[in-house]
Amino acid sequence: MSRAGGDAAAAALERAGVETVRRAVELDLASRFQESLMCYQEGIDLLLQESLPKCLCFTATKDEVKKQHYRQKISEYMTRAEDIKKHIEKEKQDGKYHKQIKIDENATGFSYEKLFQEYLNEIVTEVWVEDPYIRHVHQLYNFLRFCEMLVKGPCKVKTIHLLTSYDEGSGKIQQISSLEEIKQSLKNHGVTLNVSFSSSIHDREIRFNSGWMIKIGRGLDYFKKPQVITWTVLEHQDVFPQGG
Numbered sequence: 001m002s003r004a005g006g007d008a009a010a011a012a013l014e015r016a017g018v019e020t021v022r023r024a025v026e027l028d029l030a031s032r033f034q035e036s037l038m039c040y041q042e043g044i045d046l047l048l049q050e051s052l053p054k055c056l057c058f059t060a061t062k063d064e065v066k067k068q069h070y071r072q073k074i075s076e077y078m079t080r081a082e083d084i085k086k087h088i089e090k091e092k093q094d095g096k097y098h099k100q101i102k103i104d105e106n107a108t109g110f111s112y113e114k115l116f117q118e119y120l121n122e123i124v125t126e127v128w129v130e131d132p133y134i135r136h137v138h139q140l141y142n143f144l145r146f147c148e149m150l151v152k153g154p155c156k157v158k159t160i161h162l163l164t165s166y167d168e169g170s171g172k173i174q175q176i177s178s179l180e181e182i183k184q185s186l187k188n189h190g191v192t193l194n195v196s197f198s199s200s201i202h203d204r205e206i207r208f209n210s211g212w213m214i215k216i217g218r219g220l221d222y223f224k225k226p227q228v229i230t231w232t233v234l235e236h237q238d239v240f241p242q243g244g
Contacts, residue, residue, distance in 0.1 A: 017046030021077055033084050034118070040081035047074055112149040112220075119212045124155035126209040128163070131220060132201045135167035140178045142220040147182065151189050160186065161194045163201060 020043030027036035047070065127150060134143045143162070150157045167175040183193040206214045 013046055013049050017043050017049075019043075020046060021073075024077070024081075028080065028084070033088055037081055037084045037088065040077055040084070044074060044077050044081065112146050113153070116149065116214075117153070119208060119210070119214070120150070120153045120155040121210065122154060122156055123210045124208045125157055126159045126161070127157055128161045128207040129220075130163045130201055130206075131204045132165040132198075133204075134162065134164040134179075134220075135171060135175050137174065137178070139220070140175065140182070144182050144185075146220050147186055147191070147193070151186070151191060157191055159192045159194065161196075163196050163198055165199055165201060166197050 020039050022043075024036050024039030024043055027033075027039060030036075129143070129146070131143075133139055147160060150160065162179075166172050179193075179195050183195065186193045204216050206216065
């Protein structure tokens, strides 16, 4: 890469880092701490990409005043990010942590990975899904996508429990057949799927053996119906979410 190209790339990183930490500060002031923490971490990482090893000196500029400014601001952002992290951990330990996300009609960027990633670590090995509406083809497909996310994620899920209700009429046969295909596909990835049915469940929730419980108004069914359906884990087309 030429010197000019390198300077341009460094400037782009600098702009992205500054914009990201600016967003972090806005979220921080709005008490949206989880989102703020993520922006602080991303922004700091972008700004540090131009630093010398073991030194917060930026190669993108020879201006000592600017270097000193970056050192000070990054130090402040790191301190604030650590404070927010401690605050969130305390709320989790006290059982007070609560996060609410609203998905508007035709919104994008709300994949299962995006929504659940912060709860999926290596501690998670078992998952419980309670949703009375894993019945129709697109709902079964969404459940498949959720399972796929667990298989691909950093967690080490070995068992998934699904509690749902039977479809009515002829759809019951398709429902049972599709769940069996998903079960076999997960088995190929070393994951056991246990399916049970109840006519009395109404609430929708997902629980992880790490202690997290997630309530979702529409359950997993917040995506628009896909045009193509395949029942094999890690083999599907992406679709856009619908409002919830």
